[in-house]
Amino acid sequence: MARVTAAQRREQDAGAGYNAFVEACPSRKLLDRISNKWVALILAALGSDDAHQPDSACAGGPRAMRYSELARLLAGVSQKMLTQTLRSLERDGLVTRTVVPTVPVTVSYELTDLGLSLYGMMRGLKAWAEAHMDDVLAHREAYDTRLA
């Protein structure tokens, strides 16, 4: 079942790096991790300031956000998914987690340079979904009535 085309094997052997088309390639698992609703929303949130405060005077740049801020912005996310996703992002080096030992404790998250390099695409993904929602809705209706 782990079939590989000659082209794929060639690319792998050439040391060209990774190829997500190949089943066993670690980059496929990574692609799976980052292809995730919560990852997209968290990165989109951490990357742009004004996503949270449209009226804010400061320009929109990468910004540290607190756990509760994220929870509020990403409406409907469970603590479990939020914590779990943030952990995996931290482990992968996409965000930093900073604990300030106040009482109660204060925890903030911020994009790393690596995370910032992914932010652009995630922001784009979110923007695409919002921009083409009507298009997609229209296509769905057409598709569904066609089958009726």
Next chain:
Amino acid sequence: MARVTAAQRREQDAGAGYNAFVEACPSRKLLDRISNKWVALILAALGSDDAHQPDSACAGGPRAMRYSELARLLAGVSQKMLTQTLRSLERDGLVTRTVVPTVPVTVSYELTDLGLSLYGMMRGLKAWAEAHMDDVLAHREAYDTRLA
């Protein structure tokens, strides 16, 4: 639980369109659909020709691919997931499905303009995963040994 911040409500009411940060917004579901390993790989495959044939003389442009070609390129994908994902992409207007009534039947898939507008980001996502795999791997090891 369906809490919405004032900023979010403002953006919604303003008719600014959709906002995936809002739980009930349809664009969040759409984001969920397209944030998917198989969606990314299928779009990446349909968008670039040379992903399949690196030695091909023709330039890499959008291209129609047959079901079996996709199955071969996306190593390890089950027929179920491939068919299911292609159907949803077709329903959303991202790909077209063309049946040529030969025997046996020939079915090919091709990106629509809408699909093409998403291809860029999907290709970027896949490329990002491949390009930063080593970075991520290093971060993970550091993170894990730190906890040991």
Next chain:
DNA sequence: CAGGATCCCGCTAGATACTG
């Protein structure tokens, strides 16, 4: 406040078998 720990359900990916 920012989680950790548990329980548990639903769904969905994957494997297998069959078909026009």
Next chain:
DNA sequence: CAGTATCTAGCGGGATCCTG
């Protein structure tokens, strides 16, 4: 060739309770 149909194990993910 390009699917459809069916079954099942596994886990994604929500709800709930608890804590430093």
